[in-house]
Amino acid sequence: MILLAFILFPLIGAFLAWASAAVHTSLPRWVALLVMLAGLILAAGIWIQPEPASIAGADWRYVYHQPWMPRFGISLSLAMDGLSLLMIVLTFFLGALAVLVSWDEIQDRTGFYFFNLLFVLGGIAGVFLVMDLFLFYFFWEVMLIPMYFLIGIWGHGHRLYAALKFFLFTQAGGLLMLLSILGLYFVHGASTGVYTFSYAELLQTPMAQGTGRWLMLGFMAAFLVKLPAFPFHTWLPDAHTEAPTAGSVILAGLLLKTGAYGILRFVLPLFPEASHAFGEWFMLMGAIGILYGGQLAYAQTDFKRLVAYTSVSHMGFVLVGAFAFNELAYQGVVMQMITHGISTGALFMIAGVLYERLHTRELEKMGGLWAALPGLGTITMVFVMASLGLPGLGNFIAEFLILAGSWQAYPWIAVLAAIGLVVATVYSLRIMQKVFFGMTLREFKLKDMSLREAVMLLPLVIAIIWLGLFPQRVIDTAAKGAPSVAFQHKDK
Amino acid sequence: MISPTTAGLILAGILFTLGLISMLIRRNIIFMLVSVEIMLNAAGLAFIVAASKWGQPEGQVMFMFILAMAAAEVSVGLALILQLYHQLKTLDSDEASRMRG
């Protein structure tokens, strides 16, 4: 029941927010903020309290089950383990911040805006909780429409193009996944006689090698697009760049994570054989993504676009780690999902803050801002360092674990990925240089961070440092949710 | 030596094809209407032939219906053509192509 709350809070809140706009235009944001905080407190509460005895053999902390479409064996079944718990916490944490981000940025049609914002978050929460493949696809698609509106209505210049591109890419991947889900459904039904979409049931589906591989590729199609992995990443720069700040934060911080989550939760456990078979190729794909994304990030002159490409590069690590099949890498991936969410989200917020002051995202038009904005500069420095993987910050833990793990699987790929660290240094430092250091083009008279901006940025700073110095809490939580297959060292 | 049924069907087929061709080559709407009628009657003929083969009444019944339907069609059609002529001042079907793309 408590799990249902995580999905219903945002959804109901969405309608409340919309309705409340009729009363007063500034009411929706309060509604949204309250909803998000409530969810955050609930999630944090679950996290803090000691782990309950695992339910039904598996390591589920909570489960909820309710039949929905018996004809297809579809049921509204939710479950939460360490992994999903972490993701839920992240969702509501970033969600609350996203609301704060939009506080002043969004002035028109606030009601509908926050409706969409909360709806996306509800969909994401659903994706992280559902244990029924049909339902998973359902939420997977539900996220898209409101996200489309967020980008398409409140975005910048080429918003329609970006939103459409985002939508088409994800939809294409999603439909392929749908084919695979159904394929799995019928394969399972044919072999066992039980037609169901239940994750637990489908786990032990006996299937021919070829079938398994094709189905796995279908799933991967969706997740690779969402991740996004090279060469399916081209929707991301446009979407991230054109979206309003909150949109970028949610895209980078949460939507991309659904792809990673999908790989960990579904692809690896459902198709161990296929995952092992293709593992090396996906890792290679990830490594290429790391380098390619880095190169493009360096080439950009638009702040948000640059950060967008860094996401491509960072999510490459996820792909590398997910298919390394050992606990180090797995923990690294979980860590990367969280830390990337925080650090990139923060960078987008910073971009937003700068945009509110300078009304440009062009790096060439910035420079020498440190004199004007030392506070913001310091915070930016923290996250720039995080994105280049400076020890002591969360991202380092993630990248170290992933690389150490993947080294044991395929050293040469790990080396490629490690080169990514150098590239990361190159483009990350470029941000600092272009924005805060160097010549001041015109003497900016800007006020440093306002209280609201400090309130939305400092938690992120604290979080990233906390993750860098005390990651153990997260690692312990995630350990239970780890798919056992993720630990099988491949016998070479 | 082909059976009378087959022969009849072939005749119907020829009629049908003639109607079809004339419908393709005629631009005057009225003539197109006429050629459709020919095709319908060809179909009717085919029914008659079939019915006579089996010695059943259904074929003839069907033919009746076809005639009735053809009549109705012609009446409605002519009315419409009249309307169209008022607007286009021509019966050239190719002129009636204001909706495209």
Next chain:
Amino acid sequence: MSTNDLLALLPIILLCGASVIAMLLVAVKRNHRVMHAFTVAAFIIALLALFRQPDNMPYLIAPLFVVDKFALFNTGLILAAGLSVLLLSYNYFEQREERKEEYYILLLLATVGGLVLLSSRHFISLFLGLETMSISLYGLIAYLRTRERSDEAGIKYLLLAALSSAFLLFGMALVYAEAGTMDFVGIGQYLKGINEPPVAVVAGFGLMLIGVGFKLGIVPFHMWAPDIYEGAPLPVAAYIATVSKGSMLVLLMRFYRDVNGYDYTILWWVFAIIAMASMFVGNWLALMQRNVKRLLAYSSISHMGYILIAFLAGQEAGQEAVMFYLVAYVITSIGAFGVLALLSDSINDAEMLEDFTGLFWRQPWLAAIFTAMLLSLAGIPLTAGFIGKFYVVAAGVSSGLWLLLALLVVNSVIGLFYYIRLVAVMFQPLEGVPVRKRLPFFGVFALSALMVLLLWLGIYPSVLIAMIRDMMLSMG
């Protein structure tokens, strides 16, 4: 004819009677409101009549009709569709034509034709139903005499429909010549009797397919669709898109099952090719289309393609999928056309993309409904269209039509493009203060009902699914 026979055919008989009375009403006094009310009443009564049915299903009325759950369900569907079209029509015609009354008579007659098709099991009844519907459609399409596009559409439809029915008839004749019987089951038995069907029969089927395909508006018999949709009054367009296509599809299913057409790989392939062609051609044509009416026409072509995939999947899953998709499609199409109808003013219809700019900020509720309809057409969750597409894909996967499904995926992505583009237009911020125009109660009510239905089916389809299943199982 026994009372049971009459009971079984009650809906048809009622509508026939209604049409006669309607003529008399017109003769007595022209009054749009009365006329409308009367027709609505007639439809409602016909719907109610569905519940007074003989118990021994399927009920055979030799040789022309059979009334079974399948027929009943679709009768209900068609009547409901007709009813909602009616509700949308009143305002539309009120502000246009001076002689509105005959419209209702024609609508009644067309519906009668459709109902006949649904329960016909014989070439003759098939032909009768088809022609009754077509001929009244000529009138309906060309109803707005003052608009030249209207009668251009009418004449086009007339000639092409006649052409197609000529093909259909010739095909029937060929089959009859070989089989010696005109009722479906008989033909089926005849085909069972002989191991290899003679070329004439298969060719006959092929020719009949042309007639059917024309009504369904599938490639390559689709070309009329956009022009007719554009030229016809909006309610009529909705009617063609749903009632005529729906009844024809039902007939096709019944016929195909009775003659167990799934045994003929040739026909299967013909249908498969047609399905692929319809999907692609429909979507490609719609891609950059700026006229919403035409866009909907093209999209309906591609949707027929999707339905055909389910149809080809065969088995019970396939049949169920077709039925469910049909229901979803009917709701969605009427909804979409309905929105257009409500937005149209007395001079011209709201059909160009520009007419929808910033609609969401002018008419939020209408825009929301239209968005829901479009998303349903695109197959996005929370709408019936999603479940429908899911059902189709499921059917396809279960019988392993991977190629067709792959194409379906490609096409739904293409389709998404133009649906979303339309949505985007509606949400464009518009400059200046929006001018709100009053909306007729009935229309809004009907549309809202449709949307509720759409969402309900999208979120909790189990009821409908169960119904369809039970119906299909009863057919065996």
Next chain:
Amino acid sequence: MEWMYLVPALPFLGALLLILFSGKTGKAGVIAIGCGSIGIAALITIIAGWQFLQSDIPAYDQHLWEWLRVGDFSIGMNLRLDALSLAFTFVITFVGCLIHIYSTGYMADDPDFARFFACMNLFVGSMLMLVLADNLLLMYLGWEGVGLCSYLLIGFWYKDPENGAAARKAFIVTRVGDTAMAIALFLLVQHTGSLQLSVVLERVQTLWNTGDPTVVWIAFLLLGGAVGKSAQLPLQTWLPDAMAGPTPVSALIHAATMVTAGVYLIARTNIIFSLAPAAQAAVAITGAVTLLLAGCSAWVQTDIKRVLAYSTISQIGYMFLALGVGAWSAAVFHFVTHAFFKALLFLGAGAVIHALHHEQDMFKMGGLRKSLPGVFLVFLIGSLSLAAIPFISSGWYSKDQIIWLAGVTERGSSWYAWAAVLGAFITAAYTTRMMLLVFFGREQTHVHHKPGPEMMIPLYILAICSTLAGFLELPHTLGHFAWLSEFLAPVLPAPAVLHADVAAEWGLQAITAGLAALAIYLSWRLINAPFPKEAGAFLRSGWGFDAAYDVLFVQPFVRVARLNRKDIVDKIYTGLAAITRTFHRMMSSTQSGILRWYVLGVVMGAVLILSVIIWRHSL
């Protein structure tokens, strides 16, 4: 000793406070926090060191908290105080403290006073983490941390893009080395399943026997990290540019402490290197070559700080040479003395530059021995050490030990020794040149204000230290006294000397001294002698490494970036879209609206279907 965690903690705390209250606290507050934290840290170090010397434990471990544990792989936030780390910690805190005090004068009129001290504290903290870490991952943390601070401080005057470029160069070049080091860590994790130094070093011996390829790889990769940080070939290019930072920074980071991190790393992991002869030889050769090349470059510089920078590279080359021949403690010894006299030289140079209003070109100086006698005195002491003048300079004791051991240890060779001797000659030469140009000859730029006490006192202290530090170790020729090596013995094994021959050592020392004297004489005579231009330019540019790297790595990357700014991959998708649109155009042309055309469509369909059916049927 239980307060040990405060040693790194205090500087971090100071840095944190300075960042949080940047600008709120006045200059006095900044000084109090900045110097205070370091000072206390230094005190604690001395106390801890004293206790450590009293107790006879080999090492004192302090467990703070568990950093991360995945499965059976676990890393703790643990500090380890042993002889080696104590030596480094002492130097870092002590010299660091002095330099902080000096900076209060040097940076007095800089608007970003607070930021400067924040970064300096951050640096000291990270450096202490580096040396106190008991596991390689924590060391890596410090390792990267100092890199960050070096970046921040080189680019401290951010307004000038030049400085920014230099800072980025420093960070990126060292990052290349760090990546190699990281890979070494992965290898260790894979094979030893741990990164805790004690565990690793102990397992390494059981895992591999000498010369095993894996361990050689590890050693080489570690070396990669070391050369990056310590600015040895081939990654030395960043250090000269790093002089863009304020002079105290150069003194602390780029002379005394950070750049010797590589030395520390190799000394720490000496067991691994002694298992990998090839790698150790590489270390020695790197050192030898570097000290020669850098020496030559130093010889022709015009900027006083660049002279010192190149000389630093060259001196660290000596340390590497020592490590390479297994003379671990000798390397550390040279590190200590070098820390003192090079810091002294830099600060002295800083005083000069400060006095001459940020003039760094030596040819614009001259005759300063009268105007700045104090500075001249300390600078002279420093130079004597650098030039390794026998008996009276600490530099001589440490460097001579290296030269001697380079020849006689089992891993050593006479080539190394001769290279070192030659290096000594060059060193003496460029030191003298620098002295002459700066302090002798006629005055060219007027001194506009003399350094205050807060700058001079640290100089004096350092001067004393850089004289006395030499007596920690006396060569065999002077009644062999080896306090430092014995102190370090538990961590660093004594060099395996093959043929200890006092006579030979005398001879070598004589030669070295003679060459030094000769160098001084020559440079004094030839100070104004013309020098071949191209050669000069070539050497001045550091043997053209920068140009080479620019062509090999930088340009290609930048070119690719410029070419592929708009993500070519995207072309695939836009292409697909274009194709679809073409189909749309083709299709919509069929919808001509002409009736007969539609009829034709139907007919075509009919023909198609029929022909298909009949064809298939006839088969």
